[in-house]
Amino acid sequence: MFSETPSGGPDQGAMLGILARARPERLKALAETLLESMGEIAVLTNRTGLVMVPMRDTVENVDFHLGEVLVSEAHITDAAGHVGYGMVTGRDLERAMAMAVVDLRIATLGEEPTTTDFLSEERAYLVAEDEKRMRQVEATRVEMETF
Template identity: 85%
Template structure:
């Protein structure tokens, strides 16, 4: 599997995290709108594979591998040398490619208004989904009295 080769930094990682968790059909549709003005794109990689899932044992403070997870990965480049990268869980190469298209567009042109709006909407959706999930988890919490 590739190491992330984009601009790096915390902002880029946050964008990749949002894109990886974005609603699949919405991400694919948005990527389609971006493709029109991007010129020729070459596919560097478009594949599925297994990656190890690292975890930390908080008692002994050591890392271990919990297991493997199936991922789809895409890496693309334009004629100017900009690179776009996408990796998502599961077997969905089209979604990974859509993520790479958005990442490439941002690498080439920066965060345009349409991209900023898409990312903002997806962040808000993800925050609401995370909040709902945490409310469900909290509802299962049991208070135990200890002696």
């Protein structure tokens, strides 16, 4: 499923997207269980900051910055040099660190039932939540007749 993640392949972006939107309590619980068997980890970055939000003007086909958003970022490594990264919106350094721990575990061991099951469950949950939100948005749509 996420077989190309350790090499930084195309599935890593999808995997990080799921982790960034995962339910915080589940993500933190998973990270706690994974940490027990991971050995020593060095924290390279653990901070909050502002990042620019890029948007595209579809009429003129140019990029612009919509504004800034507060993010929490964590960057960790193990003794073998594998890297884990996490960035989430808002001020939640613990959640960003949990994301980095899961990313490091996948970078180190690749697919394993614990992380693969978690990612599958969270992906299904997020798809259902997105569909629910789109139904709510669609319910507010007003059809207007133009002359």
